[in-house]
Amino acid sequence: MEEGMPWQALIDPMKPHDPKTSKKGGHPPLATMLLIHLLQQWYSLKDPAMDETLIEV
Template sequence: MEPFYPKSSSSGGRPPIGIDRMLRIHFLQHWFELSDPVAEETLNDSYIMRQCVGIDLGTQPVVDETTF
């Protein structure tokens, strides 16, 4: 998947999220049948889900639902 995953954009858009993090979010959405907005809310509310995905709120925000 990595050769096809977007690299940093020169058009000034948001930087892409790491492929490992996006894949973990995808799996959580699939396993728990979460829509994009519900996945964002769950990641904001659940320490265990953030830990599984690899998000530390002290250093980075939760990924926005439009990024999924």
């Protein structure tokens, strides 16, 4: 998947809309969030199911 996806071409248009992280924490990098979103779509995972999957990994 990493070799077949044009990650940078997908991430670059999102960068201007990326909220800045704060000192209290923040979100994962855009590439990670995009990957999580795509996995949710491909495998029909809802947010709780994705949370469980990420914890297992």
